Amino acid sequence: MIPNKSSRIFTVCVVFLVLLLITSSFDLALTSAIILFLINSTIDYRYVFISSIVLFVLDWLLGKTELRILFLSELSADAYMLFLTGVVLYLKTRKDVVHLLERITQREKKILSRTIILKLALCTIFGILLLPILGMYISSLVSYATFSYLIKQFNGKIAVFLAILILPVTAISLLLNNQKFAEELGNFIFFFFSLGTIQEVINLSRSTKDRRIVSEVERGFRRLSLPNTT
Amino acid sequence: MKDIRSFLPIILFAFLAFIIVLPLLPSGYIMTLDNISTTIPIAPTLGSPYFLFVSVFWILGKIIPLFWLQKAMLFLVFFLAGWGMYHLIPLEKQIPRMFAGFFYTVNPFVYSRVMAGQWHLLLGYALFPFFVKWITEFIRKPSLIKALLGAVLVTVITSTSIHYLPVMSFFILVLAISYYSLHPQEFLSSIRYLILFIAVILILNTNWIIPTLFGSSDVAVSLAVFERGDLETFQSVPDSTFGLIFNLLSGFGFWSEAHNYFQSIKNIIFFWPIVSLTIIFTTLLGIYHHVKYKQTSNLPFFLTLAVLFLVSLDLSAGVALPSFSQTTYALYEKFPLLRAFREPHKLVGNLMFVYAYLGAYGVSLLSGKVKELRYAILSVFFLALPFIYTPLVFGGFWGQLKPANYPESWRTADNLLKSDKDSFLSVFFPWHFYMRFKFANNRVIANPAPFYFSKPVISSQNYETVSLYTHDTRLEALHVDGLVTIAQEGVNLLGDKVYEKPKWAQDLAVIEVKYVILAKEDDWRKYFQWFGDSNEFENVFEDNYLVVYKNLLFGKELPLPSDIIIPEV
Numbered sequence: 001m002i003p004n005k006s007s008r009i010f011t012v013c014v015v016f017l018v019l020l021l022i023t024s025s026f027d028l029a030l031t032s033a034i035i036l037f038l039i040n041s042t043i044d045y046r047y048v049f050i051s052s053i054v055l056f057v058l059d060w061l062l063g064k065t066e067l068r069i070l071f072l073s074e075l076s077a078d079a080y081m082l083f084l085t086g087v088v089l090y091l092k093t094r095k096d097v098v099h100l101l102e103r104i105t106q107r108e109k110k111i112l113s114r115t116i117i118l119k120l121a122l123c124t125i126f127g128i129l130l131l132p133i134l135g136m137y138i139s140s141l142v143s144y145a146t147f148s149y150l151i152k153q154f155n156g157k158i159a160v161f162l163a164i165l166i167l168p169v170t171a172i173s174l175l176l177n178n179q180k181f182a183e184e185l186g187n188f189i190f191f192f193f194s195l196g197t198i199q200e201v202i203n204l205s206r207s208t209k210d211r212r213i214v215s216e217v218e219r220g221f222r223r224l225s226l227p228n229t230t
Numbered sequence: 231m232k233d234i235r236s237f238l239p240i241i242l243f244a245f246l247a248f249i250i251v252l253p254l255l256p257s258g259y260i261m262t263l264d265n266i267s268t269t270i271p272i273a274p275t276l277g278s279p280y281f282l283f284v285s286v287f288w289i290l291g292k293i294i295p296l297f298w299l300q301k302a303m304l305f306l307v308f309f310l311a312g313w314g315m316y317h318l319i320p321l322e323k324q325i326p327r328m329f330a331g332f333f334y335t336v337n338p339f340v341y342s343r344v345m346a347g348q349w350h351l352l353l354g355y356a357l358f359p360f361f362v363k364w365i366t367e368f369i370r371k372p373s374l375i376k377a378l379l380g381a382v383l384v385t386v387i388t389s390t391s392i393h394y395l396p397v398m399s400f401f402i403l404v405l406a407i408s409y410y411s412l413h414p415q416e417f418l419s420s421i422r423y424l425i426l427f428i429a430v431i432l433i434l435n436t437n438w439i440i441p442t443l444f445g446s447s448d449v450a451v452s453l454a455v456f457e458r459g460d461l462e463t464f465q466s467v468p469d470s471t472f473g474l475i476f477n478l479l480s481g482f483g484f485w486s487e488a489h490n491y492f493q494s495i496k497n498i499i500f501f502w503p504i505v506s507l508t509i510i511f512t513t514l515l516g517i518y519h520h521v522k523y524k525q526t527s528n529l530p531f532f533l534t535l536a537v538l539f540l541v542s543l544d545l546s547a548g549v550a551l552p553s554f555s556q557t558t559y560a561l562y563e564k565f566p567l568l569r570a571f572r573e574p575h576k577l578v579g580n581l582m583f584v585y586a587y588l589g590a591y592g593v594s595l596l597s598g599k600v601k602e603l604r605y606a607i608l609s610v611f612f613l614a615l616p617f618i619y620t621p622l623v624f625g626g627f628w629g630q631l632k633p634a635n636y637p638e639s640w641r642t643a644d645n646l647l648k649s650d651k652d653s654f655l656s657v658f659f660p661w662h663f664y665m666r667f668k669f670a671n672n673r674v675i676a677n678p679a680p681f682y683f684s685k686p687v688i689s690s691q692n693y694e695t696v697s698l699y700t701h702d703t704r705l706e707a708l709h710v711d712g713l714v715t716i717a718q719e720g721v722n723l724l725g726d727k728v729y730e731k732p733k734w735a736q737d738l739a740v741i742e743v744k745y746v747i748l749a750k751e752d753d754w755r756k757y758f759q760w761f762g763d764s765n766e767f768e769n770v771f772e773d774n775y776l777v778v779y780k781n782l783l784f785g786k787e788l789p790l791p792s793d794i795i796i797p798e799v
Contacts, residue, residue: 021564022564024564118411122533126536126540129537129540129541129544130540131554132544132547132551132553132554132557133475133540133543133544133547133551135553
């Protein structure tokens, strides 16, 4: 379903207001809303890169002159966000990338289907709500277990994928001088990597056991001179 | 025959409510902590969210004695809670539905709130299942009539307890998100009814929403004066053995438990953790029932319950949970609506709701596994469980609540004030907001003086706790508060040393105080020293309950205090 222009503007306005309420940062809310609009538009990526550079320069100038502009809090974050948007818009213009994306999305079994995203969102909310009660690690473990149960998979790759997903956020946190948050995220990365490794070890031992059973069955067939149908 | 059967639950829950209220029926007021009633009904204020409810009370109060209305309200709390919850459970079996009704009516949360006199909140709690029933039907099959009925229902619940407005809004939001995520095709056809529903609510509540937006209503003032101290003072309390979370999960943890304002259930039911675990286990079985039988039609509702449960548990733990305290402060700062829950234990009511609802499914699952004698034993066990858990609701709340009447001396004092045709203020001492009154069966109650007397009376509204002293902004009250602090501690409200004692008659005459009413309660003897020996006060009435002094300097031209320097022109 392609959203029409008015519904896009409506969504952008809602996002702006919600972010303004949550973050109390006018520039961050505005930049996020603009990015949301740009992502679905056909605007030339060069303008976005230029805007990003302008913001970087403005941020640098404000830092040098120690000037304060009302409603503007962290221009460098806005500049980074616009830069990333520019990268996305550029990739959208590359036919080979688009082709690759199409091939991935047209696969029979989608990696991230709508249902899986919904389940992931649900489990994330579940984990956040459990956080004050159970603490960081147990709540993560419970929500991860719930997610695995919901998607009916015991796959260590998911935990590793989550760890990799958190990596760039850690990098951004470090860039924004939020050392403490980056450290906490680092702990999470370690936690998910460990979890994934444990799961993979379990899966490995399971598959070894399965292979042993299969070979024993095959041996049984041979001993009884029965045709092997496994 | 079927018609008679459909009335049986109503009779059953009405009977239960009657049994609970029966010992409180003799003539007299039930006074407990925040629940104080006087002979004069409080006039409704247009800008208040309680306008509708107070208006009904006010009109009925003109015909029926207020103590009857008080008891009728308590009866409605128990009856509506039980019947509403029974009505909500979509099961055919009677035992699980009755368990849900009984548990929602009788549990530690309800007990503590009755004892704390928060009956308005309980009325909202009792009406909440009706709201849930309505919203689940509305979201599946929206219609014009349902939208209008829902708006009226939300307005009624808000007018009994505004605390349920954020709870209902949150419930609608989560249910709508989860329902329309699973059924996106229905969103466009439902949106107009949702908008209509919200619009009608806004129209019906204009009287207080608009003044609140402009910052002039009681709600706006309450939200504005909120400070960190509120959260610290009214935070939930942990159990000394089992900690905070289990205490909250068991329906306990109300701050007033720690102050021993009423008898704790834990002192009577020493095995309460076992009962609590049984209820939690039954609820877990209810969750298992939902997961196992994959009730997809009920999935959005189930998800909403889960989110409501966890959010309520998180917020009710709030600042009492060290790891969550900073987040709680930040949340209360960012979302002013949360300030309605300066005392977050109110949200434990939602945990009781989830226990009752999912517990019914748990009971249903268990009862489906057994037959005949075992079924009978299991049924009796589950039906008795709420009463085993909270037996203190019976026998006039274990003998703690008794109807009481204001002493004759209060009426005499009121008549004395009424007979004086001057325009004046009176001050009520001892200067405490909450204190023990002998006539209220020696219970700690909020000071009823400002509501009892026909002429304006100022009394303390100070919480007097370490982290929160007061929210009082009335100038006259601050003046008296300053005088009391100087007289008692030798410091003024700013903490500066003051060596001169207050000249009570003169200092009270400045704010047009003609009478001082001193109730012989609490630390009254201190106050007696200030006025009893003074020749500037005339003792106009005294008995065992109170003394009334007349300020002889009232209306006289007063000399200016010596420390005021008038600048030369």
